[in-house]
Amino acid sequence: MYGNQPGLTMCKKDRVSWHMIGMGTDTDMHGVYFQGNTIHLRGTHRDSLALFPHVSTTAFMQPDHAGIFRVFCSTLYHFQRGMNQIYEVSSCGNKDPSEQPYGMIRTFYIAAEEVEWDYAPNKNWEFEKQHLDGGWERYHRRCRRGVSRLGSHMSNVETKNALVLSAQFWQTRDFTQGHESLGKLPSVHGDIFMNHTENWIGSQYKKVVYREYTNGEFVEIKAQPPQEEHLALLGPMIHAEVGDSILIIFMNKANRPYSISAHGVEDMESGKGLPVPVTKPGEIKTYRWNVPKRSGPGPSDPNCIPWVYYSTVNFVKDTYSGLMGPLITCREGVLNEKGRRSDIDSELVLLFLVFNENESWYLDDNIKKYLNKDPRDFKPSDDFEESNKMHAINGKIFGNLHGLIMNENTMTNWYLLGIGSEVDIHTIHYHAESFLFKGHGYYIVMYLTTSMLAWRQPTQSFETSVLLSVDNRIPYSTKPPSRGASHPATAPSNEEPGKEQLYFLGKNLGPRGAKAALVILFIIGLLLLVVMVILSLTLRSARKRVAYQEVQSCALPTDAL
Structure with a gap:
């Protein structure tokens, strides 16, 4: 417990196998997280995996830089009680340089600010x-x-x-x-x-959220595009390609210290034996994340995969207070000049989490404001604590999440995020639609991508279908494409559903490789056409000469006339 496990040492560039075994009872459901490096699991790139009782699995890792990192259970209840250890990566004389960024530097201005949040404005x-x-x-x-x-x-x-x-x-x-x-x-x-009663706070709580601004002055909040309305409580959607660097200019507008860190990517501060730098109230700090190849999609992954960014000052309390957002890493050439995906029509992000407001930094503030009681004298009942566990999707409950809209006959990727405690076991059901998924199930702190070809126009809904979960259904809808607008349906291959990749002669091609292959094939086809025309003309000429020679051989001699 608490980092006391010896022997978790390895060398940089070593090929390491992690053999993990789950035992115990129904409480032993673990989301194993590897800080600072990613693992290779059945052709996918992850930094977390699910471990259930009486189940074992093996993950492969090749650490790319030396340092001291943590491996721990991200089930929040277990994390609080010491289920975390340290593993150390030494250089061991390996002088191979770490992979250097070679793509774009993508800059985002993000602030942490306190808000009055309503889980259910419409009841x-x-x-x-x-x-x-x-x-x-x-x-x-x-x-x-x-x-x-x-x-x-x-x-x-x-x-x-x-x-x-x-x-x-x-x-x-x-x-x-x-x-x-x-x-x-x-x-x-x-x-x-x-309901707001003398013993229940209701649906409104003070929380803290990530919000994007237009520049480093942090005066004007960046206008949220309509396709991101569904993010609700979540921070802005950050996109990057393999080889890029992400620069986060972060301002803390809240009244207590926070930070911003991310799963999956190479955090320039990690591996030095130091925690992620803390940003105090009113301060501005710069955080940099690199996106090496191991942070992008694996061979069996779709073109883009999701991660999460969050605050690490107090992982549990910061998370339940509301600080998290989606980070999407893609293969090279997938993003357009605006930083959006060019291979699909729309993206939707869903975070399934039971927000335990009893663990929030702002519980006392909420008791004081909404119950008009002194938190020091307040004795919480079982009903009170239960009323503060909000079974939410993107911070909304009971059909209050808006913006889940797709155009008819278009391809949508759904990024499904799972964070929380052992109660956060969610089975997602889409009404009247099916989806394509090639990968593996997810659990606490697990992320995956599914693809959906929207073809029905009426409003439908999806829900979590766990028996003991509070009923939480969220509507989504499809609409016909606007006149004059083109919305091509981008569907994955029929032979390998859920895998948005192109294979040519056994080689996996990215978007740029696919375009180059198409041009080469076109040129080869054109050359073959020219050769065929030349051969056809040559053959025709040869046939005429043969016929003429036959006529000449059959002609009568002149002395016989």
């Missing part, structure tokens, strides 16, 4: 759902009969667990009548998260 969805859900009594009776039949074969604890499961799933209020000895079961109706 009609959940309230109407409660009134329309008239079949719950029928399920109540059915579940109660089923548990009664099993009662003789179950212990008291098992019976209680079954009742909790049924009550939470069917959202009943009086399911425990006749089972008072089992205790009061929690309600999962949305009113505990949305």
Whole structure:
């Protein structure tokens, strides 16, 4: 615990195998994170992997620079309690220079600022759902009969667990009548998260977020394009290609220290045995991240893969307070002159996280403002703590996330992000649409990309389908393309769904290689056409000469006339 594991040493450029084994119970669900380097996992590039009980896996790493790094469980509950270690990379006389940036320097002006955040500005969805859900009594009776039949074969604890499961799933209020000895079961109706009472804060909280500005004066917030409206609580979407450098000019407009760091990329401050530099309130600092080849997509990845940037002053509290945003790294040639993807039509980012406001830096401020009570004298109840666990997508609950719009017959990439604790196990279901995905499932601090070809116009929704999760459905919609606008559908290969790559003679080509191959093939085809025309004319001429010679050989001699 707490970095006391010896022997995790290696040399720069070594080919290292990490063999990881998961044991234990249902609480042993781990998101293993490797700081400072990425791992190669079945043809993909990651810096995190999921480890479940009684499951083992092997990941490969080739560290590219010397330093001291951490490997830890990013399940926030486990991280707080010491599940982190140190691994050391020594140069060992290896003088091979680290990969140097050779692409663009992409500059972003980002500030951390405090806001009053509303998880559910519109509460009609959940309230109407409660009134329309008239079949719950029928399920109540059915579940109660089923548990009664099993009662003789179950212990008291098992019976209680079954009742909790049924009550939470069917959202009943009086399911425990006749089972008072089992205790009061929690309600999962949305009113505990949305209603403001003398004991519940409601849906509004003070939080801190990343926001992008137009320049280093940090006066004018950069206008958010319509396609990024869905980011909501998240910071701006940062794009970069392999070989680029990302320059973050960061200002802390909040009232406590924060920082900005990122998964996956090469942080110029990491590996020196020092934490990421802290930016105090009112200060401006510069952070630089390089994007080496290992930070970009692997052979089995799509053209772009997602990572997350966040604050590291206090990983748990900073995260629950709201500081995080998406970082997208792409293959060379994928981004256009505006820094946007040219190979697809739209990008959508979704972060699935149960925001535990009880762990936020601003809990006392929220108690003081919204409950009008002194936090020092306030004694939180179980209901109060439960009401502060917001089951959100991009910081919104119960259908309040807007901007998930796609054009009909266009290709969209969905970047799905998972962060949090052991309760953050999410199964995402898209209504009326399917998606293409080639890769591996994700868990806490895992990121993946899926592709969707939107072809239905009506508004649909997606939801997390975990049984004990609070119902959280978010609408998304497709619309016909505007007149005069061209929206080509960019679909992956039928032979390898979910993989936006081109293979030619067994070689994986990037966008630039594909264009060069197309030009070469065109020139070769043109040359072949010219050769065919020449051969055709030559053959025709030869046939005429043969026919003429045959006529000459059959002619009568002149002395016979």
